[in-house]
Structures are given as structure tokens and as C-alpha cells.
Amino acid sequence: MPHHADQSPNITRRNFIAQSSAFAAAPLILSNPASARRAVANEQLGIGFIGMGIRGRNVLNGYFKNNARARVLAVCDVDTARREHFQNLVNEHNNNTDCDAYNDYRDLLARPDIDAVVITTPDHWHTLQSIHAAQAGKDIYCEKPLTHSLEESRAIIHAVRAHGRVFQTGSQQRSEYDHKFCQAVEYVRNGRIGPVVSANVGVGDAPIPCDLPGESIEPGLDWDRWLGPAPSRPYHSDLAPRGIINHYPAWRRYAEYSGGYFADMGAHHYDIAQWGIDADASGPFQVLPPLDETSMRGAKLRFENGAEIFHGGPNGTTFVGTTGMIHVDRGRIVPVPGNLFETPIAEDELHIPRHTNHVENWLDCIHSREKPICDVEIGARTAACCHLVNLAYKLRRKLTWDWRSWRFENDDEANTLLDNPRRTGYELPPA
Structure with missing residues (x-):
């Protein structure tokens, strides 16, 4: 070995x-x-x-x-x-x-x-x-x-x-689903729908505080270790169902453990939006809440290249350009105009690599020491987009974000929310 x-x-x-x-x-x-x-x-x-x-x-x-x-x-x-x-x-x-x-x-x-x-x-x-x-x-x-x-x-x-x-x-x-997402990003990045005005992402709701009652816990679960950095609270089976399970547990709904169903699928579709607008190594500079003060859709992220990512629309990611549109989800890819894909990507244009699957790409890169198709910075910046949108719904005001320093500009309140409360002993190691 x-x-x-x-x-x-x-x-x-x-x-x-x-x-x-x-x-x-x-x-x-x-x-x-x-x-x-x-x-x-x-x-x-x-x-x-x-x-x-x-x-x-x-x-x-x-x-x-x-x-x-x-x-x-x-x-x-x-x-x-x-x-x-x-x-x-x-x-x-x-x-x-x-x-x-x-x-x-x-x-x-x-x-x-x-x-x-x-x-x-x-x-x-x-x-x-x-x-x-x-x-x-x-x-x-x-x-x-x-x-x-x-x-x-x-x-x-x-x-x-x-x-x-x-x-x-x-x-x-980025690697699977018949490479539909690769195709969408390829056509968007090569300008086939003109400059991107907006990437609309249809995913679920922001998280809510966990208010589940306590339940008795059977032996065999290290509940304190399951909680880890999260606040102490009694066990509930919705959070950590026991034994072999065939469903995704509801901890995804709660702010103490997750960014909600919004971040759960947003981590997929904001990833594609970020990829399509060529922002894998940067981030938005402005975070805008919805115009309706009670709505849980409509938050926007604004990027320095002029593109926006908008929370709303059909499930998946819809790229809206000045001359066309492409909608993509796991089941379909739909171009507007309908004949958009009839003109193939030229040899001298950007080609997105196709991989056998996501894990095989990782194993290949362990051997080559190259970066995989969804390297740590890509995943971290996609997650950051989700956190910023959740803060837009929480604070309900415009935020100016410095993606280089990982801080909000002139906003002490927002900067107190850069991290979640952590139990003693679970702090992040110093930089």
C-alpha cells in the first residue's frame, strides 16, 4: 500500500x-x-x-x-x-x-x-x-x-x-449528468448568448433556527461529537436518525448545522452560475436583498464583470445574456434560440474538460498533483455566495463585500456574522 x-x-x-x-x-x-x-x-x-x-x-x-x-x-x-x-x-x-x-x-x-x-x-x-x-x-x-x-x-x-x-x-x-452543465458553461463562456446579464438560480429556502424539542437517546450515538462546533442542545431524531437511513436528514433545514435547503442545492447551482460568469477565483462585490422586505426570493449578488446572480426562477440555473438564454438542470438543457447548439464550439475556443466522473477526476489529480475540476477555492467561494445571500435575507440591506479580504466594507454588524458561534474547543485553527 x-x-x-x-x-x-x-x-x-x-x-x-x-x-x-x-x-x-x-x-x-x-x-x-x-x-x-x-x-x-x-x-x-x-x-x-x-x-x-x-x-x-x-x-x-x-x-x-x-x-x-x-x-x-x-x-x-x-x-x-x-x-x-x-x-x-x-x-x-x-x-x-x-x-x-x-x-x-x-x-x-x-x-x-x-x-x-x-x-x-x-x-x-x-x-x-x-x-x-x-x-x-x-x-x-x-x-x-x-x-x-x-x-x-x-x-x-x-x-x-x-x-x-x-x-x-x-x-x-461539473463532471456528471451527461455533461449538460459543461455544455451550458462552454456556450456561455464563449459568448454564444452575448455578455451575461444575470444567472438566475432556482433553489430552496434560507435556514431557520432549530426549535426541535428534546428526545430520549438510545445508547450507541456520540451526540456530543455529532454536535461538534454547534451549540449544545438535546438530541432529536430529525437531526441524527439512528442506524442505516434511506433519506437525507432534516438538519439541512436549520441554521446551526447548515445554510438551509437554499445552500444545500445552492451549492450545486450557484456553483454552475459562478462557473458560467467566470468567477471561480473571485466573488461578488455587492449583495442586494429583495425589494419585497418579506420575500425569501430575489436576493442578488453583483460581480465586477457586470454579471449578477439572482435567487429565483425555475429549478436549476438560467443564464440570461444580451442575445440569448440557456437553462440547465439535471434533467435538461434548453437554449434560446432553439438552434443555438447547432453551431459547435470551435477548436480555438474555450473547451470545458469532460471527466468520467467526479471521483475519478479527484483520483487522477492525486496522482498528477493538479487541481481537480472543483478545487477547494471554487467550492469555498460558491459556499460564500450562499452565505452572502443568506445574510441578505437576514439583514435586509445592501452589503458591500470585499472578496479579497473576506470582510464587509464599513459594516461592523455584518462583520460580526462572518462566522457562527462555536463551542469552546472547536475554534478554527489560526491562519
């Missing part, structure tokens, strides 16, 4: 856990992270899974179950029955007992035989676990929305860059 993860001679399971036990400890300084031995194309990567709910299961079964390029060596979940189920599932499939199961993800990160991790935990955990994985020298695939606050977006980019990791955000519309 090749060891592609950077491992300082001083990093062992014991001292990694000791150094990170308070979660806010200073980042582990790895010995020359950028000098990791590059993977040989036919070597099998050791993979660890953190979070084994429905999304973790789907990624495991859909991309790794029969993948000769990667071997799942460990799974982690705070639900005992769930982690043991997936440990047994992997071992039965591989006809061995090589897969271990952990309650604490730091135990998994401390293993030198794990080259890369897949993080599919609830949103409020994504950034801290990704930062700790980067510090431990692991390459990372993390589900969207990548972050839970603007400050997390800044911090996750910094950590991944500082430790030289290959990072794929799980916004798989």
Missing part, C-alpha cells in the same frame, strides 16, 4: 490526537508538505471515509466499491451501528478484515496508510475536519456545501494551500 500522504516523522497516532484534542490547537506543521512522493498511476490509494450517512453510503457504493485504484481502509461515524455496518460491508466485499471503524475521525487521520479521505458529515463539520485532514497530510474529497460560514471559506482555502493538498469539492454537476 503506497503512502502518498505527507507524514512527518514526529506525527504518530498518539501525538496527532494529543495535539488536536482541543480542536483549536495550532496546525500541525508537516515536514515540507509540497514534497510528497507523487503517486504512481497504477498504485492503489488508501482511503478513509468520515461520515457514513446516506451520502457517505452513496459515495462509497457508487464510486469506491469496485474501484481498483483505491481501497477503503477505514470508516468513521458517531453512530456505532452505522460504522460497524459499513465496516462489515467493506470487509465482506473485499473478503478480508482490513477495514477498521472509528468513532473519532482523528484516529483515522493519524494512520499513515491512509492517503486520502472522503468527508460526508453534516455541513457544520466539513471545514474543521477538512483542515485537520490537510494538517495530517491527506488529500481530501469533501461534500458540498463546503463551509458553514464566510470565515470557514477563508480558512479552508488557506489550510489546503498551506499543506499542498489535492482537494475536490463534491459539486459533481
